[in-house]
Each structure stands twice: as structure tokens, then as C-alpha cells.
Amino acid sequence: MKNKNGKKYDIAVIGGAGHVGLPLALVFASKGLKVLIHDINESSMSRIAAGKLPFIEHGAEPLLEKALKEDLLFFSTDPADISSAPALVVTIGTPVDEFHNPVHKAMKECLEPLLPHCSDNTLLVLRSTVFPGTTEWLDNYLKANGKNMHVAFCPERIVQGFAIKELQCLPQIISGTTEKAEKESAALFGMITDKLVPLKPIEAEFAKLFSNAYRYIQFATTNQFYTMTAAAGVDYHNVLEGIKKDYSRAADLPGPGFAAGPCLFKDTMQLAAFSNNQFSLGHAAMLVNEGLVMHMIGTLSKDHELENTTVGLLGMAFKADSDDIRSSLSYKMKKLLKFRVKELLTTDPHVTQDPSLLPADEVVEKSDVLVLCVPHQAYKGLDTKGKPVLDIWGFFRKPRKR
Ligand SMILES: NC(=O)c1ccc[n+]([C@@H]2O[C@H](COP(=O)([O-])OP(=O)(O)OC[C@H]3O[C@@H](n4cnc5c(N)ncnc54)[C@H](O)[C@@H]3O)[C@@H](O)[C@H]2O)c1
Known part of the structure; x- marks a missing residue:
């Protein structure tokens, strides 16, 4: 036809x-x-x-x-x-x-x-x-x-x-x-x-939702491990490296960081809705992954008088090397921090639809402290001018000398 x-x-x-x-x-x-x-x-x-x-x-x-x-x-x-x-x-x-x-x-x-x-x-x-x-x-x-x-x-x-x-x-x-x-x-x-x-x-419907919920739970697992070690003053990245070294059963344990975007969270919530809110693992994962933002703000507030501090957020997309801001936790961070800090500045090398973004150099220059929200490859050579960087990803971390 x-x-x-x-x-x-x-x-x-x-x-x-x-x-x-x-x-x-x-x-x-x-x-x-x-x-x-x-x-x-x-x-x-x-x-x-x-x-x-x-x-x-x-x-x-x-x-x-x-x-x-x-x-x-x-x-x-x-x-x-x-x-x-x-x-x-x-x-x-x-x-x-x-x-x-x-x-x-x-x-x-x-x-x-x-x-x-x-x-x-x-x-x-x-x-x-x-x-x-x-x-x-x-x-x-x-x-x-x-x-x-x-x-x-x-x-x-x-x-x-x-x-x-x-x-x-x-x-x-x-x-x-x-x-x-x-x-x-x-x-x-x-x-x-x-x-x-x-x-x-x-x-097939379950298979798709389980694939995403499983990934979301994996991120929550590592994020919770991260917050535990942080509370104990231990570098999680050293622990993670240790667990994964030549140990295939931990090979797919991801590193800590924002688990966000248009799919993982909402698909986990679809399963929760399907099971009459009895998907306790899914809900626990949500609390950990969404709560990571609050954990990071808590860390910042321990080291800085936030009301007198200009904070710069590096990366506003929902994940590295993407231009997609849908359900990005960087915006949750922005929303929560905005009312607590002297000034909040944001930058991203890929996002095009946010007119409030500034060039990375300007954000670094004007900020007292930086938060790495998204580990874009473009930040590899970024000169952070000796400013403190909250980097839960371990992106700027130098390998430990043994
Ligand atoms: N983004 C991913 O990586 C990914 C991966 C696997 C599965 N999914 C699933 O795929 C689906 C689409 O996700 P997406 O990220 O591509 O979304 P998207 O928003 O990027 O794309 C959806 C498209 O549908 C169009 N659209 C909306 N209503 C329409 C209508 N009534 N008629 C015609 N077009 C219409 C929109 O204009 C848009 O271009 C979702 O169910 C998502 O969960 C997404």
C-alpha cells in the first residue's frame, strides 16, 4: 500500500x-x-x-x-x-x-x-x-x-x-x-x-525492567559502600581497587557516583509500582542513589562555611560525555545547594540547553570549592588551580604509591 x-x-x-x-x-x-x-x-x-x-x-x-x-x-x-x-x-x-x-x-x-x-x-x-x-x-x-x-x-x-x-x-x-x-x-x-x-x-517486559533495576541496585551498592568508608575516613577507591584486583566475582562492581538519567530510576519505580510498593531493594536503592547528593552536601558543609562559599558544579548532564540533562542529579544538587551557599556556578562542556552555564575556566576561577558532578573526559586536563574538589568518582585521584 x-x-x-x-x-x-x-x-x-x-x-x-x-x-x-x-x-x-x-x-x-x-x-x-x-x-x-x-x-x-x-x-x-x-x-x-x-x-x-x-x-x-x-x-x-x-x-x-x-x-x-x-x-x-x-x-x-x-x-x-x-x-x-x-x-x-x-x-x-x-x-x-x-x-x-x-x-x-x-x-x-x-x-x-x-x-x-x-x-x-x-x-x-x-x-x-x-x-x-x-x-x-x-x-x-x-x-x-x-x-x-x-x-x-x-x-x-x-x-x-x-x-x-x-x-x-x-x-x-x-x-x-x-x-x-x-x-x-x-x-x-x-x-x-x-x-x-x-x-x-x-x-520480556520483566527482563527489560530487571536489567535496569539490577544496574540501579549495583550503583546503590557501591554508593552505599562509598558513604560507609567516607564515614570511617577511608578512601573507598583503594578498597574498590583491592576488591576487584584479579577477583572476577567483583568485576562488575561499579565505582561510586550519580546514578541518574531517564531510565534507571524510573524503571526501578515502575517495578515498585507493579509490586504494590513491595520492591524493598528497589526503594532502598533509590534512597541511597538519590541520597548521595545530600551526603555530598553534608561533606561540603563539614569543610566549608557554605553561606560564605562560592561553589562550582562541574558537569550537569546525567552521565559522563553526554549532553542529556534528563533527571540529572547535578540539578538536584544545584537546587539544594543554591539556598545554602554564597553563590552557585555551573558548567558543562556538552549541555546546550541551559543558558545559566558558564565556561569551565570561569567557574574554576570564581569558585572557592568545586564539586565534580559528572566525570566528563573533557575535564581530564582541567586546571582546577589548586581549588579543593569534591570528587567522589575518583576521577582526579592519583594512583596510590605503594
Ligand atoms: N534513553 C535510553 O538510553 C533508553 C534505553 C533503553 C530504553 N529506553 C526506553 O525507550 C523509550 C524512549 O526513551 P528515549 O530516551 O528515546 O526518549 P526520548 O524522549 O529521547 O524520545 C522519545 C521521542 O518520542 C517522541 N514522541 C513522544 N510522544 C509522541 C507521540 N505521541 N507520537 C510520536 N512521537 C512521540 C518525542 O518527541 C521524542 O522524540 C522509553 O520507554 C525509555 O525508557 C531508553
Whole structure:
């Protein structure tokens, strides 16, 4: 079927201008598929159509250039344009609300305008992270509304910023509400990897959420160990190095630091909501990871009279070498410190959407004390001019002489 533009697509990525959708769209295009990016964010789509990435995504630029040159990438805000795509992959955001409960209506509101343009043969793949049971619920909802589409859930598990590489080397979990839906999803994701892991939809939903909650708990473990050693006046990084040295069972214990961003916290909270707030490990992890900010402020206040101190925050993105500030704990730190210090200054080499940011040199110059919030590689050569730096990451730490 061709749509009203006369264009025929192999696939439409719904939310395709976002952090998950865009790299996926580019990888599908790199396999020769004609990909429609359907999104409500016109300015991001115009940027992408002009060959510019709206955010840092390593390895994406050449794929974007090639896809545009080969006429494999298309853009639309009009739901009607999806009608000629036999497969839709949904990658919209699936947030939790202010009560830490999932916003169920996001998926429904996204799909409602699209449904009149789908046929019974359309493959509908949910790629966004969803609350357990959502795929089954959607299948029933569609059937109740006279749509017998093939519904699948194939979660995204990339680490943000490295999707182009990881999409093609990570195993892809696939699942479908029917054998046909699973087979079609296998054929689709089989185009980007031969490592497919078939599960039932509910299993795949849990698998995705558990992957993120497990990571979040790992960060909480190391952050709690950090605060324990700090209270004892012990350098945690020496302990960590000692534990990990030639000891494979501790190889995946991460270093301390902010565990934040658009996924780990909210996915842990989705599981908490699912289990009627009985996910005690998840809640404990939240208290530790979110509480790290208060712990750091406590450390600062022990060493400095905060009301007479200018504090500079280095790094406002949610993680190193990223430009994404969504749910960044640097902003929680900023909010809490602002009312306690003489002046608060912030800087980041990658973030572009915060007009209050200053150049790093100026922040160093004007501050009495610095807090390393994000260990961007760009700070490796930063001259901190002998100013004290609160660095829980151990980024500026010199290896211990033995
Ligand atoms: N960011 C990650 O690294 C990552 C990794 C794995 C899974 N996920 C999951 O993937 C999903 C998307 O996350 P993201 O970080 O890409 O979010 P994002 O905000 O970067 O992208 C979402 C995109 O969807 C678009 N959108 C929103 N509503 C829409 C609608 N009704 N119709 C069309 N487009 C719409 C937005 O404009 C945006 O471009 C979430 O469920 C997230 O939990 C994210």
C-alpha cells in the first residue's frame, strides 16, 4: 500500500527523533530499509533531515549522512503517513509521574491517532520500556476496537549514546502476542543481529525492567559502600581497587557516583509500582542513589562555611560525555545547594540547553570549592588551580604509591 505522498516505507519508527528511535531508524536504514520517522517534535526532525544529530550519539553521523543520501529516511508528523508501512516500532518516552507511578496513558494517546491508518496485517512492535502486562493489555485493547494487528514487545537495552554499536552486537529480546507476531519481529530484528532471544511478552517486559533495576541496585551498592568508608575516613577507591584486583566475582562492581538519567530510576519505580510498593531493594536503592547528593552536601558543609562559599558544579548532564540533562542529579544538587551557599556556578562542556552555564575556566576561577558532578573526559586536563574538589568518582585521584 502507498500512502497519500505516494511513498512506500518498510518500517515506521514512532518517536523516531528520540534517543532510542533515531539510532534504531538509522541502523534499519543502514540495512537498506526505507524508514519513516514519525514524531511530534518537528524541530528535532528538521535538524535530522538537515543531517544534524539533535543529541550526542556516537557513530550515528555517517549513518545519517548515508541514509539521507540514499533516500532511505523520511519524516512526518502526520499519522496518515504510516499507512504504507507494514511494521511500526514504537519508541516514545514512558515516564513515571510525580508519585512514581507509570503514565499509562502515554502509549494509548500515542497510538490512538495512528490506529485508523493501520491494517490487520500491521506489525506493531513496542520498543519503549513498559509496565508489566502492557503488551497483553494493548493486544486486548486493539481487538476490542476491531483491530487484529500483530502485537510484539522487543525491548531496547542499549546504553545511551552507544546505540549504533550496541544495537548490532547485543542480543535482541523479542516477543509477540501470537506466533506470527513473534516470527515477524524475529525477521525484523534478525536484520540487525543473529542473536535473538525469544520470550513471552510478560517475560520480556520483566527482563527489560530487571536489567535496569539490577544496574540501579549495583550503583546503590557501591554508593552505599562509598558513604560507609567516607564515614570511617577511608578512601573507598583503594578498597574498590583491592576488591576487584584479579577477583572476577567483583568485576562488575561499579565505582561510586550519580546514578541518574531517564531510565534507571524510573524503571526501578515502575517495578515498585507493579509490586504494590513491595520492591524493598528497589526503594532502598533509590534512597541511597538519590541520597548521595545530600551526603555530598553534608561533606561540603563539614569543610566549608557554605553561606560564605562560592561553589562550582562541574558537569550537569546525567552521565559522563553526554549532553542529556534528563533527571540529572547535578540539578538536584544545584537546587539544594543554591539556598545554602554564597553563590552557585555551573558548567558543562556538552549541555546546550541551559543558558545559566558558564565556561569551565570561569567557574574554576570564581569558585572557592568545586564539586565534580559528572566525570566528563573533557575535564581530564582541567586546571582546577589548586581549588579543593569534591570528587567522589575518583576521577582526579592519583594512583596510590605503594
Ligand atoms: N534513553 C535510553 O538510553 C533508553 C534505553 C533503553 C530504553 N529506553 C526506553 O525507550 C523509550 C524512549 O526513551 P528515549 O530516551 O528515546 O526518549 P526520548 O524522549 O529521547 O524520545 C522519545 C521521542 O518520542 C517522541 N514522541 C513522544 N510522544 C509522541 C507521540 N505521541 N507520537 C510520536 N512521537 C512521540 C518525542 O518527541 C521524542 O522524540 C522509553 O520507554 C525509555 O525508557 C531508553
